[in-house]
Amino acid sequence: MSSPLILLPGDSVPSEYLPSSNSSAPLRLGPGLRLLSQPPSSSSSKTSTGHVLAATQSGILTTDPKRNAVSLLSTPNRRYVPTSNDLVIAQVHHSSPDYFHCLITPQTPQVVLGQLSFEGATKKTRPMLKQGDLVYARVLSTGLGAGAEVELTCVNPATGRAEPGGLGPLTGGMVFDVSTGMAARLMRASSSSAENQESVDGLVVLDELGKKLEKVGGFEIAVGRNGKVWVDCANGGDSAIKATVAIGRCLSAIDEHTLSLADQKKLVTRVLREMKIET
Amino acid sequence: MNKEAPLSITERDFILNALRENVRLDGRESDQLRPLSISFGQEYGHVKVKLGKTSLIVRISSEVTKPRDDRPFDGIFTIALELTAMGSPAWDNGRQGDLETYVTNVLDRVVRHSNALDTESLCILKGVSCWSVRADVHITDYDGNLIDAACAGIMAGLQHFRRPDAVVKDGQVIVYGVDERVPVALNITHKPLSITFHTFDEGNRVILDATRKEEQAAEADVIIGMNNAGDVCFLSKFSGSPVDAMVFVTKSTVAQEKVKEINGVIDKALQADLAKRAKGGMLEESRAENDR
Numbered sequence: 126m127s128s129p130l131i132l133l134p135g136d137s138v139p140s141e142y143l144p145s146s147n148s149s150a151p152l153r154l155g156p157g158l159r160l161l162s163q164p165p166s167s168s169s170s171k172t173s174t175g176h177v178l179a180a181t182q183s184g185i186l187t188t189d190p191k192r193n194a195v196s197l198l199s200t201p202n203r204r205y206v207p208t209s210n211d212l213v214i215a216q217v218h219h220s221s222p223d224y225f226h227c228l229i230t231p232q233t234p235q236v237v238l239g240q241l242s243f244e245g246a247t248k249k250t251r252p253m254l255k256q257g258d259l260v261y262a263r264v265l266s267t268g269l270g271a272g273a274e275v276e277l278t279c280v281n282p283a284t285g286r287a288e289p290g291g292l293g294p295l296t297g298g299m300v301f302d303v304s305t306g307m308a309a310r311l312m313r314a315s316s317s318s319a320e321n322q323e324s325v326d327g328l329v330v331l332d333e334l335g336k337k338l339e340k341v342g343g344f345e346i347a348v349g350r351n352g353k354v355w356v357d358c359a360n361g362g363d364s365a366i367k368a369t370v371a372i373g374r375c376l377s378a379i380d381e382h383t384l385s386l387a388d389q390k391k392l393v394t395r396v397l398r399e400m401k402i403e404t
Numbered sequence: 405m406n407k408e409a410p411l412s413i414t415e416r417d418f419i420l421n422a423l424r425e426n427v428r429l430d431g432r433e434s435d436q437l438r439p440l441s442i443s444f445g446q447e448y449g450h451v452k453v454k455l456g457k458t459s460l461i462v463r464i465s466s467e468v469t470k471p472r473d474d475r476p477f478d479g480i481f482t483i484a485l486e487l488t489a490m491g492s493p494a495w496d497n498g499r500q501g502d503l504e505t506y507v508t509n510v511l512d513r514v515v516r517h518s519n520a521l522d523t524e525s526l527c528i529l530k531g532v533s534c535w536s537v538r539a540d541v542h543i544t545d546y547d548g549n550l551i552d553a554a555c556a557g558i559m560a561g562l563q564h565f566r567r568p569d570a571v572v573k574d575g576q577v578i579v580y581g582v583d584e585r586v587p588v589a590l591n592i593t594h595k596p597l598s599i600t601f602h603t604f605d606e607g608n609r610v611i612l613d614a615t616r617k618e619e620q621a622a623e624a625d626v627i628i629g630m631n632n633a634g635d636v637c638f639l640s641k642f643s644g645s646p647v648d649a650m651v652f653v654t655k656s657t658v659a660q661e662k663v664k665e666i667n668g669v670i671d672k673a674l675q676a677d678l679a680k681r682a683k684g685g686m687l688e689e690s691r692a693e694n695d696r
Binding site: 255256295298300369370400 | 408415421425
């Protein structure tokens with residue numbers, strides 16, 4: 126493992142840091158990187174060394190050889206900048222005949238979400254969203270240049286299904302604000318398997334909460350890259366609200382303080398005890 | 405175009421439902437303050453207040469001016485508060501919003517109109533010169549309950565501030581520099597503080613020290629201005645849905661407790677700071693007695 130590489134905006138990514146792909150999968154770019162030029166398509170199948178990438182944010186370069194992906198770990202408290210394929214939690218601001226106009230971050234221009242970009246939506250069956258409703262959506266395109274509109278979608282246009290599962294209106298539960306870094310950590314922690322948990326910024330809070338809250342019916346969670354986490358304990362019965370608040374408190378405490386794995390477990394136990402939730 | 409981020413329906417409903425079960429988002433009791441920290445800067449009258457995530461800086465300053473013609477015996481005391489983009493992206497520089505007008509008005513009434521600072525003691529020479537004391541409040545981060553935090557900051561600042569000494573000799577006003585004579589503390593008559601409550605669920609749930617989200621979800625707010633002795637110097641139910649009269653009665657008791665608690669924090673911080681300054685400070689040098 127080579128030493129971590131820190132990039133500043135505008136820096137190009139040295140080709141030796143790119144995952145040397147043996148697979149035929151195309152190189153995947155994560156947030157904070159932009160493709161400047163790529164090798165001619167005839168030779169691209171063998172190697173990714175021909176790619177010229179530049180950083181658009183400052184951060185540490187990370188690569189995932191298994192998925193042939195490369196991305197940039199940005200600073201935790203960075204403001205959210207929409208990037209294609211990010212999962213976000215948007216709040217409907219108003220609707221027009223073709224689009225829902227949504228907010229993904231406050232005090233920024235609104236983004237649009239097509240009225241028909243939901244799973245199985247037709248003109249008659251499309252969801253009727255009101256102002257203030259929440260939607261879990263994927264960033265479809267960000268456009269280029271100043272004033273470009275960001276478009277969201279809740280459906281994969283190729284298959285017509287909500288992919289990955291769970292995209293669509295969020296009802297009930299509660300949204301908690303976390304830093305964008307924490308949202309990214311939560312995303313990484315949920316997508317990686319247990320054995321490499323140590324390397325993924327050590328986040329065991331969700332597993333721990335999942336174990337402890339099994340008795341109250343478990344919980345649903347949706348993480349938006351825009352620094353919002355939606356939590357719902359629909360089966361919780363009487364302690365649903367307490368459990369939801371407990372999850373929110375755990376997340377924000379871990380966000381604000383750097384906690385080791387053992388401390389995270391202790392925190393979960395302490396918060397649940399304070400909230401008087403049986404485990 | 406800048407506006408406070410609107411609360412989603414989910415958040416609004418959840419906050420209300422949670423309060424019905426007596427649960428707050430940060431796990432506090434309904435009558436519990438967020439952790440309050442007060443610290444002082446290098447100069448007199450420079451206060452930093454942190455109330456949870458709300459944080460602000462208060463600077464007290466003074467200058468010699470001519471008193472107002474209709475009040476020749478009084479000094480001048482002004483409170484200046486401006487919500488700038490430094491505190492929250494929802495605020496614009498140079499444009500006065502409703503919140504700014506409201507907070508300024510309440511602070512004016514709680515601190516200035518209750519005569520917390522004895523303005524007559526600021527008079528130097530009748531009708532000719534007096535001290536003009538000014539409190540500037542700068543908000544550096546906003547997460548609800550601006551009023552209580554600003555009020556605590558101003559009161560701490562007034563108690564901490566030392567103005568230069570001034571004397572009148574043969575009709576001439578002489579102002580001594582702070583390194584010439586020990587600067588003088590301001591004359592504080594009492595220590596009023598504001599305590600803000602927010603009501604939910606048709607006035608059935610009343611909480612203290614709301615965060616920004618709780619403030620947005622609230623139906624109405626009740627502000628009680630009070631001093632340590634329990635004298636109510638300000639009471640406001642400005643807008644929103646009706647509040648039962650008993651709320652004012654029961655919450656005054658809570659308010660007095662909290663005023664004592666906050667004043668305790670201020671006193672502690674003041675004593676710690678003065679003890680620090682006493683070492684090698686001006687006061688030490690100008691003492692008449694000797695250490696033997």
